[in-house]
Amino acid sequence: MLIKRQGRSWYHWFAATDTPEERKLLLKLDLLIVPYAFIGFWINYIDSSNINNAWVAGLSEDLGFHGNELVDFQTIYQVGSVIGQIPFAFLFPKLPMNWLIPGMELFWGVFTLLQFRANSYSELMAYRFLIGLFEAPFFVGVHFVLGSWYRADEIGRRGGIFYIGLTLGSLTASLIQSAASANLEGVAGLAGWRWQFIIVSLMTFVVAIAGFFIWPGTPDIPNKLFLSDAELSLARKRMADNGTGSNVDTNTNTAVPKVNLALLKSIFTDWKIYTLTIWDILFWNSDPQPWGGYLLWLKSLNRFSTSSVNRIGSSSPGLGIAYVLFINFSSDLWLGRTNSIILAHVVNIASMTILVVWTVPESALWFAFNIYYFDIAMSSVLYGWANDILRHRKEERAITLIIMNTAPTAIRAWIGLLVFKTVDSPRFTKGYSYCLANSIAIIPWTLLVRYLHKRYEKRIIGEPSDSEDRGVEQVSYAAAKSERDVLGPVTGHL
Structure with missing residues (x-):
């Protein structure tokens, strides 16, 4: 059986078929999940990317770095992130997410703070590795929680607001x-770039502590501080109707088999x-912004002060907020x-083409750098779609989301x-060419994903699903097949 969903205007937050109880629940979930996810990711990205800002603000000169140290710091962070993600494929469905995610945030806040005292290459490398290690579960953990509470036609907008944090x-x-x-340059004998690490770490601690109380966990292992039993029951029913797998079979109230x-x-x-x-590898590798190209280009112009480089460099991510929402x-x-x-990728192809050519009017470079956040704007669309494809089995969803995120992190x-x-720097010809190639390749790969998703839904329920495009149809999983039917005899081959 399919539950037909009516289309809606762009300004309608709820679907016409949502009951008053569902709307009240969604509003409460939006207030509990989305603001913390957004603020947490905001802090997460400050703490992971501020090495670029510190570099152009005097860190390289103060510590005598004149080679490839910046890319080394960026790389060791990615190595920590790869190693840190591996265990969480099995921990997400088993541990309270309102303890796991904020707890990791506290740890990465400690090592963000310790960067202020760094005086050597090896010391800063160690801190960057540990920040990456403890930040590892945050991004995928948020998408796991979003996919545990929201349907396919609801997750994109919430994920988009979350992604504004980046x-x-x-x-x-x-x-x-x-x-x-x-x-703050020179205050208490500290350089301005050192003060940045102190300020943002204090912000991190506040957000982490709030998360222990606000973050609702998942319907299977919820934080009941703000959610009643009736609301949890309604949330579980909505997701069962959506076909989202659970650790509990709602028909028999018995546990679904664990990982085996x-x-x-x-x-x-x-x-x-x-x-x-x-798909995710192509997406990650089409994105040039983690390498700080815009800031390094602004510094290379030799016409702006240290503070001006960072202030002007905020224009690209500032415009990126509008791109993400759109x-x-x-x-x-x-x-x-x-x-x-x-x-998103047509725009990114235009940006990367300009940056590869490089010998263009300076105004064209300003344009290219200020549109290259269009690429990452579609991150929550991709992860929301993956959540929808994987919704039938909770353990599979956790494992696949982690591997999806770990593989491109390892490549990066x-x-x-x-x-x-x-x-x-500032002309990364090889880098921008690499991003351009991945951005071109992701377009036909997305069409392949759409084809395979529709075929997969047809195989399960007997007719195609249109949820890929507009969230028009949602599967009633209990009416189609039980979780154990899919998990048992089906081997996963098409």
């Missing part, structure tokens, strides 16, 4: 460093894990997932050493 984090890191350089060899075999002999992971709201309510992803951990070498 662009706002880049913007804020630039503005904090600009203010620290202008007002049969489950792992079905996951790793299935198209989903490979197709989605390659792409993600369009995904749910207007363009659909496929067209939103294609649009070394690719920068090859194509984004600090000594090549």
Whole structure:
């Protein structure tokens, strides 16, 4: 059986078929999940990207770095992130997310703070590795929680608001460093770039502590501080109707089998894990902004002060906020997932082409750097779509989301050493060419994902699903097949 969903105008937050009780629940979930996810990601990205701001604010000169140290710091952070993600594929469905995610945030805040005292290459490398290690579960953990509470036609906009934290984090890191350089240089004998690490770590501790109380966990292991039993029951029913797998079979109230060899075999002999992971690799590797190209280019112009470089460098992520909102709201309510992803990468292809050519009017370079956040604007569309494809089995969803995120992180951990070498700045010809190739490749791959998703839904329920595009149809999983039916006899092959 399919539950038909009516389309809606772009300004309608709820669907016409949502009951008053559902709307009240969604509003409460939005207040508990989305603000903390957004603020947490904001802090997360400040703490992960501020090494670029500190570098152009005097860190390189103060510590005598004149080679590839910046890309080394970026790389060791990625290495920590890869190692840190591996255990969480199995921990997400088993531990309270309102303890796991804020707890990790406290730890990375400690090592963000310790960067202020760094006086050597090896010391800063160690701190960057540990920040990456403890930040590792945050991004995927948020998407796991979003996919545990929201349907396919609801997740894009919430994920988009969450993802604004990245662009706002880049913007804020630039503005904090600009203010620290202008007002705190030399205070208490500390350089302005050292003060930045102190300020943002204190912000991190506040957000982490709030998360222990606000973050609602998942419907299976909830934080009941703000949610009643009736609301939890309604949330579980909504997700059961959506076909989202649970640790509990709502029909028999018995536990669904945990991770075992049969489950792992079905996951790793299935198209989903490979197709989605390659998709995410193409996405991650089409993104140039982690390597700080815009800031390094501004510094190379030799016409702006240290504080001005960081202040002007905030323009690109500032515009990125609008790009993120446009792409993600369009995904749910207007363009659909496929067209939103294609649009984001058409713009990115234009940006990367200009940066590869490079010998263009300076105004064209300003334009290219200020539109290259269009690429990452579609992140929550991709992860929301993956959540929808994987919704039938909770354990599979956790494992696949982690592998999806770990594989591109592992590639990013070394690719920068090859194509984004600090000594090549500000013109990263190899790097921008690499991003351009991945951005071109992701468009046909997205069409492949759409085709395979529709075929997969048809195989399960007997007719195609249109949820890929507008969230028009949602599967009643209990009416189609039980979780154990899918997990048992089906091996994962098409």
